[in-house]
Amino acid sequence: MSLWVMVAKMAEGLTRTCAIFFLTLIFSLPLGMFVALLRMSRNKIISGVTRFIISVLRGTPLMLQLLAVTYGPYYLFGVTVSRNKLIPVVIAFAINYAAYFAEIYRGGIESISKGQYEAAEVLGYTKAQTFLRIILPQVIKRIMPSVTNEVVTLVKDTSMAFTVSYQEMFTIGKQIANSQTSFVPFLVAGVFYFVFKAIVDFAMGKIEKKLNYYN
Amino acid sequence: MKKLLSIMFAAVLVLSFAACGAKNEAGSNKFIMGIDPEYPPFSYLGDDGNYTGFDVEICKAACEKLGYEFEVFEVNWDEKLVQLDAKECDCVWSGMTILDSMKEEGYVISAPYFDNSQVLLVKEGSGITSSKDLAGKIVAVQLGTSGEALLNDELSDLSATFESVLTCDSFLKCFTELDGGAADAVFVDYPVAASYVSEHAGFTILDEELGGEQYGIAFRAGDEELCKKIEGAVAELVKDGTYAKIAAKYPDIVDSLVFLK
Incomplete structure (x- = not known):
C-alpha cells in the first residue's frame, strides 16, 4: 500500500473523528450546564439523583458506556441497532462529557462569592438576570482552562469509538497496520492527532483571549 | 469567528448526513458479511484501500451466485457475537474458529472450511x-x-x-x-x-x-436456511473452479482448505 493510499484512507476516517468531536461538543456543553444546575438544585432528591448519575458516568469506562448505549437498547427492549453508528457514539460521548462539564461548571459557579448575589438582589436584579448577566460571564472566564483540558482529551478519546465498530481514523490506522504489518499508520495517526489538537489549542486560545476583556 | 463557526457547523452537518447515507436499513436482498478487518490473509484492508482477503473474495463470489447484494461490516472481534445478534451483520466469516460454546449458545455454524x-x-x-x-x-x-x-x-x-x-x-x-x-x-x-x-x-x-481446530462461518440462531444457501453457493464455487482460483492467490493457506483436499 502506498503512503498516499494510507493517508487518504486515514483522512477519510479523520472526517468521522471530526464528526464525533464537534457533535459531542455541540451536545455536551449545553447538556453539562443543565446537569450542573440540577446538581446544585435545592431539592435534595433532584441533586442526589443527579449526583449519583454523574458518579456512575465518571466512574465507569467510556468504552463500557459506548457498548451500553449501542447494544443496551437491543438487548433490553429489542430495539434495532442503529445502522448509522455515529448516533449511538455521539449519544454516549455527549452524556459522558456532559457529566465532566457539569462538574467543571459547578466548580465555576460555586467559586463566585455570595456577596455578588446579595449585591445583585439589592440592585433589583431578578434571579435569572443575576445568573445570566453577572454570574455566568465570570464563570465562563474562570472555567475556560478546565474546559480546554476536557476538549483536548476528547480529541484523543474519539479513538474509543472502535469499540462499536465505528470506522474512525485510529480504527482504520490499526487495520492498515495489521494488513501491512507496519507501524507507519500509527505514526500518521499521531501526526493527525497532534495537528488536530494544535488547531483546537489555537481556537481555544483565541476564545480565552477574547474573554480576557478586563485586562 | 462567527463565520468560521457556521462553516464548521455546516461541515459537521454535511458529514453526519453523508454518514447517514452510507448504510441503509437491512434490505431483503442484502448480505452483510461480518469480518475482522485485521486478520490477513482471510480479511484485511487491501493495498487499494478496500477490504479483501480469502474469506472476503469467497463471500463476494457466493453472493454473486445467489444474487445477493454484498456488503462488509467490520466487527470488533471481542464483540463479534453481540454484533451478530444485534443484526449488524448476517454472519461472522473471518477465519473464525468454531467453538463448542458457539453451538451451545444456538448459533448456526457452517461446515468447517479450513483446518x-x-x-x-x-x-x-x-x-x-x-x-x-x-x-x-x-x-x-x-x-x-x-x-x-x-x-x-x-x-x-x-x-x-x-x-x-x-x-x-x-x-x-x-x-x-x-x-x-x-x-x-x-x-x-x-x-x-x-x-x-x-x-x-x-x-x-x-x-x-x-x-x-477448524474455521467456519457463524450465523444467528434460526438462520439455518441462510447458512444452507451460502454453503450451497460455496459448494458451487468449488465445483466450477472459482474456489481454487481464489485460493491460489493465497498460497499460505491453500494446503489447509478442507474443500480442496
Missing part, C-alpha cells in the same frame, strides 16, 4: 526448537483468539511452564513484542504466522502443532 493449527513463531537462532524450550520464557498471544483460550484451558499445563503469557490486542503487537525482545515466542494461528514469515526475514515457525 487450522496453532503454532509457535520464534526468532531464528533463538535456540528454541519445541514448546519444551519455552520453560521460563515469555509467550505472546492475541486477546480473544483461540490461542489464548487454549493456553488458559487445554494447554494450561504448558503455559504454566512459561514465565508469563503476554496478551496483546493485535497480532502486529505480538510480533513487535517478539521482534523487540520482550517476548520469546508468539502463539498464533498457522496462516497468520506463515504470511508473517513470508514477508519478514529472521523468524521461523516451530514444527509442532499445538491444537487443531
Whole structure:
C-alpha cells in the first residue's frame, strides 16, 4: 500500500473523528450546564439523583458506556441497532462529557462569592438576570482552562469509538497496520492527532483571549 | 469567528448526513458479511484501500451466485457475537474458529472450511526448537483468539511452564513484542504466522502443532436456511473452479482448505 493510499484512507476516517468531536461538543456543553444546575438544585432528591448519575458516568469506562448505549437498547427492549453508528457514539460521548462539564461548571459557579448575589438582589436584579448577566460571564472566564483540558482529551478519546465498530481514523490506522504489518499508520495517526489538537489549542486560545476583556 | 463557526457547523452537518447515507436499513436482498478487518490473509484492508482477503473474495463470489447484494461490516472481534445478534451483520466469516460454546449458545455454524493449527513463531537462532524450550520464557498471544483460550484451558499445563503469557490486542503487537525482545515466542494461528514469515526475514515457525481446530462461518440462531444457501453457493464455487482460483492467490493457506483436499 502506498503512503498516499494510507493517508487518504486515514483522512477519510479523520472526517468521522471530526464528526464525533464537534457533535459531542455541540451536545455536551449545553447538556453539562443543565446537569450542573440540577446538581446544585435545592431539592435534595433532584441533586442526589443527579449526583449519583454523574458518579456512575465518571466512574465507569467510556468504552463500557459506548457498548451500553449501542447494544443496551437491543438487548433490553429489542430495539434495532442503529445502522448509522455515529448516533449511538455521539449519544454516549455527549452524556459522558456532559457529566465532566457539569462538574467543571459547578466548580465555576460555586467559586463566585455570595456577596455578588446579595449585591445583585439589592440592585433589583431578578434571579435569572443575576445568573445570566453577572454570574455566568465570570464563570465562563474562570472555567475556560478546565474546559480546554476536557476538549483536548476528547480529541484523543474519539479513538474509543472502535469499540462499536465505528470506522474512525485510529480504527482504520490499526487495520492498515495489521494488513501491512507496519507501524507507519500509527505514526500518521499521531501526526493527525497532534495537528488536530494544535488547531483546537489555537481556537481555544483565541476564545480565552477574547474573554480576557478586563485586562 | 462567527463565520468560521457556521462553516464548521455546516461541515459537521454535511458529514453526519453523508454518514447517514452510507448504510441503509437491512434490505431483503442484502448480505452483510461480518469480518475482522485485521486478520490477513482471510480479511484485511487491501493495498487499494478496500477490504479483501480469502474469506472476503469467497463471500463476494457466493453472493454473486445467489444474487445477493454484498456488503462488509467490520466487527470488533471481542464483540463479534453481540454484533451478530444485534443484526449488524448476517454472519461472522473471518477465519473464525468454531467453538463448542458457539453451538451451545444456538448459533448456526457452517461446515468447517479450513483446518487450522496453532503454532509457535520464534526468532531464528533463538535456540528454541519445541514448546519444551519455552520453560521460563515469555509467550505472546492475541486477546480473544483461540490461542489464548487454549493456553488458559487445554494447554494450561504448558503455559504454566512459561514465565508469563503476554496478551496483546493485535497480532502486529505480538510480533513487535517478539521482534523487540520482550517476548520469546508468539502463539498464533498457522496462516497468520506463515504470511508473517513470508514477508519478514529472521523468524521461523516451530514444527509442532499445538491444537487443531477448524474455521467456519457463524450465523444467528434460526438462520439455518441462510447458512444452507451460502454453503450451497460455496459448494458451487468449488465445483466450477472459482474456489481454487481464489485460493491460489493465497498460497499460505491453500494446503489447509478442507474443500480442496
